[in-house]
Amino acid sequence: MTRDDIMTASVLMTDTIFPDTSLEQSVFKENGIDFELSPSHDAATLSELGRDVDALLVVYAQVGADVIDNLNHCKVIVRAGIGYNNVDLEAASRKGIVVANVPDYCQDEVADHTFGIFLALARNICHLNEQVRHGTWNANDGKSAPRLRGKTFGLLGCGAIGQQVAKRAMAFGLNVVGHDPYSSAEALSRQNIHKIDDLNEFLDEVDYLSLHLPLNDQTAHIIDKSALGRMKESALIINTSRGGLIEEDDLYNALIENRIAGAAMDVLEREPPHGAPALSRLDNVIITPHTAFLSQDSVSELRRKASQEVARTLHSGTPAHPVN
Template sequence: MSTNKKKLLITESMSQQGWALFRERGDIETVQFSNLISAADFSALLEQQAPVHGIALGATQFGEPELEASRDMKVVARIGVGYDSVDVAALSKRQVPLMIAGTANSPSVAEQALFMMLTLAKRAVELHALVKDGKWSSRLGMLPFDLFGKTVLIAGFGRIGSRTAKRCLAMEMTVLVYDPYVASDVITAAGCEAVTDLDAALPRADFVSIHCPKTKETTGLFDAARIARMKPSAYLINTARGGIVVEAALYDALVAKKLAGAGLDVFEVEPPPHDHKLFDLPNVIIAPHVAGVTREALDRMGLQTALNMLSVLDGEPIRQNAVNAEVLG
């Protein structure tokens, strides 16, 4: 490899739009790796390919040991927006920016959140089974309900939460927003009601939809005490990250009929165990952490990830997509 070339390790989930940008560049060498690579194999790959100047990650863990093995890392990117698998402090210590895919998958996650609300409200799973099982005559004992006129509480008003709010407003819902990091006038300008006390707002909500990042502050945010503040007729939707909701507490509330139902795209352990207790409940709908992984979102995320990485290497970083933008000077 020419000493002028930059070597990038790219996970296999990178879209063709992203690969195309790299192929256009004569100063870039790419090495593909599996998104399911073990920690030991990943470390060995980094040492074998070093110096590595950039990496595009799926769910692979990345921190100080990986930085050390890379020897000359310039940019770390996530093909997505979550970054709980990356040690941001370790990157910042070495002045390495962490780039995320910005708004690339936010429409997809917002759609999934609304889909889960509608699926639960319209009792789609139960009514589908009712017709197939020849129980047509019992349909009036399993009535769906409208989102129209209901209240949703959105926790987190970033790229995804704000888009979810727009979709809920289109359904003519009352939208409450809890986000201590967003000014109340921004929330109000979007047609929503800003709430500063999450605990006080929970009893008002027919739906709670989680759209905050997973941090030390938000891990376990919805524990038994907080779930107990929700109405027994309310539904909890989590398309953010596993661990923000305490699953044992959620299960207990659902079984005790202190909560009407839940929609989960994410879990504390992924993949979750086959005998997970929540799977047996008829009022829980689940998905395998794919809310932001539509065909279109993958294309957008791959393209944005490639643009993010090249912008750093070219000395013109896309600052709004840097998690630790302070390292950019």
């Protein structure tokens, strides 16, 4: 008789940003799985409480090798979100633990937010609103806004969210191009996205650049001084993906030196920042506090799908969305 024959499966939720864990508990109860929320997400606590559990459900906690090496029975680690750079994939793979994420939620929310902050930046909406709030009514401040129709909107990363952004861009008469080594020209063409294989050529061409990439060793600081130097001085950059994709000091310098026209971001390399970031003090920058994924519906969808992914893997041995 094995341990699995005599013990109920168990899951440890490493951390949460949600007001309670009732939704998670409901899913696990339906599936006969014991649930515990860790009182702290430091490595020592997670190592101790995770020693004998069958699964980890992770929100923002760092789950590194120091935690994973102490997981004696864990079969799956599920990241409640799209990104998974807070989980050490190599350490998990060495232990034979599958890591999974939830890539198929909040696509509409992120695409809407992407295009919303892009429009606010392109039309100078936040600056004009601030002027009126301070008693200045000057329509001439709006004359610098470009006409969008006919301009080139570039997607750096053409996955599900990027394709949703493309649909919104096309509705405004923008020509959409994409750079993505993992998507074929034929597949993107079916979405009316013209693929540009060479990254430098892509950066040369775009009027507006929207980032939709995972953060990893290959993509970290993919937008740096060199990349910014290739772009048009009138170009705008939008990032609702991961803050580490942009070298923020290089972006700041490009903005104050008028080598780039503006930036709109929902993510920063350090979250939360220490006080107001330097970029936020520029009139041609919009920053929101990592809220693109949020809506009245998306959070409950995420929590349910992440919990179901844990249950599915413990019962069948195979998650729907493995990443390692």
